[in-house]
Amino acid sequence: MMNITEREAEVAIDIQLTALGWQINPRESNQNVYKQRPRTPEQKKALGGKPPDYVLYAYSDSDKPSIVIEAKKPNKSLTKALQDGIDKYARKIQAPIVIASDGWRIKTWHIEKGEPLFIDGREVEDLISPGMTQVFIKDNNFSSFLKEIAIEQSELINNFKMANNILKNEGLSAGIERFSEFANLMFMKLKMEGGGGKPLAT
Numbered sequence: 001m002m003n004i005t006e007r008e009a010e011v012a013i014d015i016q017l018t019a020l021g022w023q024i025n026p027r028e029s030n031q032n033v034y035k036q037r038p039r040t041p042e043q044k045k046a047l048g049g050k051p052p053d054y055v056l057y058a059y060s061d062s063d064k065p066s067i068v069i070e071a072k073k074p075n076k077s078l079t080k081a082l083q084d085g086i087d088k089y090a091r092k093i094q095a096p097i098v099i100a101s102d103g104w105r106i107k108t109w110h111i112e113k114g115e116p117l118f119i120d121g122r123e124v125e126d127l128i129s130p131g132m133t134q135v136f137i138k139d140n141n142f143s144s145f146l147k148e149i150a151i152e153q154s155e156l157i158n159n160f161k162m163a164n165n166i167l168k169n170e171g172l173s174a175g176i177e178r179f180s181e182f183a184n185l186m187f188m189k190l191k192m193e194g195g196g197g198k199p200l201a202t
Helices: 006-019 041-046 078-093 130-138 153-169 175-195
Strands: 033-035 054-056 067-071 097-101 106-110
Parallel strands (some): 067 097
Antiparallel strands (some): 054 067
16 A cells, blocks of 8 residues: 555545535534544543544534544554544543544444444444444444344234134124134234335235
8 A cells, every 4th residue: 555644544534524424614513523622621621632633523412522533544553543542532531432544444442332333243344424423322233124023923823812802702703704804904004004114025
């Protein structure tokens, strides 16, 4: 890899953050990325004058920092940069997430969980948006798959029996009538769930 300076790495980080919806421009009222300083005097004091490369604030209504980013040259250790971000900055201003980046590669760390960030079981390899940051503040693992609700066979049989008894008590004595009515009810339930934005399985 060609000899890239830390400043060039920061330019690459700036471009990626902007594309993800972060606001770097200090002239904008909704700025949520601060370079070489935190947002508040209290945080600056807590850092003892040592400036972090980036401090990101994912919540517009809060001064609580969300991410500290340490930028390094490509030939420098991201593991060491990550540890510096944790020890020198994030813990002191209580930022929950740390990222080390050379503009192309990244390493992440969730302070509370003591682990990297994961999406669907794979370690995060890109910078993240403000919205995803809010998700990761709560947990270092994110699943993009819908979780299926597992129903025990015995519970399913009991539900069928209960529905059968209700229909029988309503005067549907013939089994085929009860089955037909039950099928109609199931169809209506599935249709209602599908109308709420969930795709129906085919």
